[in-house]
Amino acid sequence: MMEKTKNEAESDDLVQEVLPDVWRIEGFLSGNFWGRAPSSTTYVLRDEDKVYIIDPGTLPYCKKKILDLVDLYEKKGVGEVVMLITQGHFDHAANCDVVKETGLPWKFYLPEEEIGTTRSMITDIMNDYEELEKWEDVFSTEFPGNPLFEMTEKKSHRLTKNVMRAIVEETVGHDDNHMVDEATILKPSSRITRQYGSVTLTGWELGRFFISFDGSHSRGHVCVYDPKYKIIFSGDTTIEINPPFLYSSMDKLIDITDKYRTMAHEGLIVYTMDAHRSHDMNRVLKAKGVPVNQYELEMYTANSADSEAFFDFFCTYYKEMKKEILAAHRRVGRATIGEIVKELLKSDNESVKFKASLKWPELPSRLDAAVAVVLRDAGAVPIEADGKIVIDPVG
Numbered sequence: 001m002m003e004k005t006k007n008e009a010e011s012d013d014l015v016q017e018v019l020p021d022v023w024r025i026e027g028f029l030s031g032n033f034w035g036r037a038p039s040s041t042t043y044v045l046r047d048e049d050k051v052y053i054i055d056p057g058t059l060p061y062c063k064k065k066i067l068d069l070v071d072l073y074e075k076k077g078v079g080e081v082v083m084l085i086t087q088g089h090f091d092h093a094a095n096c097d098v099v100k101e102t103g104l105p106w107k108f109y110l111p112e113e114e115i116g117t118t119r120s121m122i123t124d125i126m127n128d129y130e131e132l133e134k135w136e137d138v139f140s141t142e143f144p145g146n147p148l149f150e151m152t153e154k155k156s157h158r159l160t161k162n163v164m165r166a167i168v169e170e171t172v173g174h175d176d177n178h179m180v181d182e183a184t185i186l187k188p189s190s191r192i193t194r195q196y197g198s199v200t201l202t203g204w205e206l207g208r209f210f211i212s213f214d215g216s217h218s219r220g221h222v223c224v225y226d227p228k229y230k231i232i233f234s235g236d237t238t239i240e241i242n243p244p245f246l247y248s249s250m251d252k253l254i255d256i257t258d259k260y261r262t263m264a265h266e267g268l269i270v271y272t273m274d275a276h277r278s279h280d281m282n283r284v285l286k287a288k289g290v291p292v293n294q295y296e297l298e299m300y301t302a303n304s305a306d307s308e309a310f311f312d313f314f315c316t317y318y319k320e321m322k323k324e325i326l327a328a329h330r331r332v333g334r335a336t337i338g339e340i341v342k343e344l345l346k347s348d349n350e351s352v353k354f355k356a357s358l359k360w361p362e363l364p365s366r367l368d369a370a371v372a373v374v375l376r377d378a379g380a381v382p383i384e385a386d387g388k389i390v391i392d393p394v395g
Contacts, residue, residue: 093178216243270303
């Protein structure tokens, strides 16, 4: 078992002031997605007379700590709260109503592309299943041999989808639009570009921060760059389950992690703080029985070299998965998603072995979705042939 790395906090130290006025509230991951849903790590920062909240998470514990910190800064002269979410999935957004409990004026900024996901994670997931059904027989591919879905399919496909929706509802919990109707919408037309060394980022300026739009993990996914401390809050661009949805993009994940790797190499990123590094995540990863990169086990990276290595791991991981998926498809030719997945699993590639160890539904990591995403990004089109949905290799 790997020794604790230098930035791996003690288990009882879940709230840290990492830098002056930069707070980290550690999230949660059970390794049993349906049994106990995750909560993202939350960040609270002060910028002059404002407190910024990034990803308020789901846990009541996180909400209490956020309110404690806002109260602390209100006593020091802060007069406004600003909330951002790197994406609208419930594990990041369920506590969005915390701003109403602060007693201070507040604003919640939300990219237009993320409105649907934030408004209803239940509908978002079910819509993604609907789109994925254009590419594969979803339930037999994702849940082979599952007696529940085998039974419901004998009755009707509609019943199967209703059962899945009920499971999602039980996991997600309340689905009350997560403050979408009260958000200030960040529109695509208002995006600007900013040059950081040799890297061009697109997004919006907010106080001292740059909200970097990437649309990778989700349609409206953003990261938050703090040039004062050279921090990138990387959200879910750096999570091993990527790409988990059909609307995710492997190409965009590769692009943005490559950009941040370059910024770190040029000394423009020193600290990297993502949404799911945690002691719980470490336990889950170590239990998989496959090699784990040392930078995956740190709570955050605290120098440019480590940040570069962190982004290099993820960029390489995504590139290798893309390469192996396309190679598996070429080997089998015209095939279903399930047949491509079976061929992919024959690979000795370390990235494939690692990805395969993250089994759904222990974690929301789906090889079938990853295959469909890569093929779609490459320009493939699903077709019906002999009663099956098949895809021809591209290029």
